[in-house]
Amino acid sequence: MAANPEHTETPAQVKAECEQFRKTFATLKDEIGKVMVGQHEVIDATLTALFAGGNVLLEGVPGLGKTLLVRTLAQTLHLPFSRIQFTPDLMPADVIGTNIVSEDPETGRRSFDFQRGPIFAQVVLADEINRATPKTQSALLEAMQERSVTVGGTTHKLIAPFIVLATQNPIEQEGTYPLPEAQMDRFLLKINVGYSQLDDLMTILDRTTGEETPSVERVMDAQGILAAQELVRGVVIAPHVKQYAARLVLATHPEGEFAAGGASGPTNRYVRCGASPRAAQALVLAGKVRALTDGRFHISYQDIQEAALPALRHRILLNFEAEADRVNPDDLVGEILKMTPTQPIGAMA
DSSP states (O other), rough: OOOOOHHHHHHHHHHHHHHHHHHHHHHHHHHHTTTOOHHHHHHHHHHHHHHHHHHHHHHHHHHHHHHOOOHHHHEEEOOOOEEEEOTOOHHHHHHHHHEEEEEETTTTOOEEEEEOOOTTTSSSEEEEEGGGGHHHHHHGGHHHHHHHHETTTTEEOOSOOEEEEEEEEOOTTOOOOOOOOOHHEEEEEEOOOOOHHHHHHHHHHHHHSSSSOOOOOEEEEEEHHHHHHHHHHHOOOOOOHHHHHHHHHHSSTTSTTTTTTTGHHHHHHEEEEOOOOHHHHHHHHHHHHHHTTOSSSSSOOOHHHHHHHHHHHOOEEHHHHHHHHHHHOOOOOOHHHHSSSSGGGGGGO
16 A cells, blocks of 8 residues: 555545445444444544554443453454553563573573563553553553663564553542553543443343353454555645644643633633643544545544544643533533634634
8 A cells, every 4th residue: 555645546546445444444343343332432433543553541430341342352453462450569560571681501691681571562451551550650651652662771662553552440449540641642542431321231231141252353464454554644634624633732722822712711711731732643643534434535624523522631631620610621622622613714814
């Protein structure tokens, strides 16, 4: 697949690749749906992050299927998979690995050999990530952003594609530690996993308490995922849509020129720290995936709006007034979407 399909391939080839992407996306969703009942938006967002090349944070109370979703996704991919159970006594070396002393049986010479940790997989499940201490959580920072691990002054590259899918319980649950803001920012999307509806819960009971256990088939390998990620990055975004994504991010910055609602608006009233440039990248990449799943090779305003909640909710730090007024990040993102016009700045005069 070419690096820039819009320049090096014919419209017919691009259309065929878009259609193949749609089919693959639907197939993955169907396979995951054999095990994961309901939660269609959660599955869509997780697959979006996979094809956008980003990491995912799944938040919800225990027992909602977060770990099951990640395990099932891993089963549909021809990629090495590892699971890290985060606990308060987990150490950074338990995640990334460590240097150990080895001795040559013939010469008796001793040397340090690097023993790789579970982070050296391509699909990594960081289960209950907020049950580990901040020191251990920070061990993932380099891997999540630079796709590498540095130990003892030596940098070890991780194999692409690489994705971290982390689960966490809400902060109000006992025995949890808030994730550092720098780490939260490295998750492309944060997905809230809610409770199942009645019909879905009945189906879950049928599948988990009966004689047959659902199974899934492998759908994609590493080469296919990398090609799909390349196709996503080639999706066209017009300057006015790109500007809209940037203005949405700037609308989260208190005291900024584009703060939502102006001086007396919700951003200046409730936000302590706004979203980073990574938020704009997340909006665009997630929007490009959505455009492809809709059969288009260009991104629209609606694509950006659909990506806004999972891309921004974990990147906005609220102040004490927001807590007092019981305003949560999702409410604020909704207000920002309402108050940020889609018209380009030049057309608003």
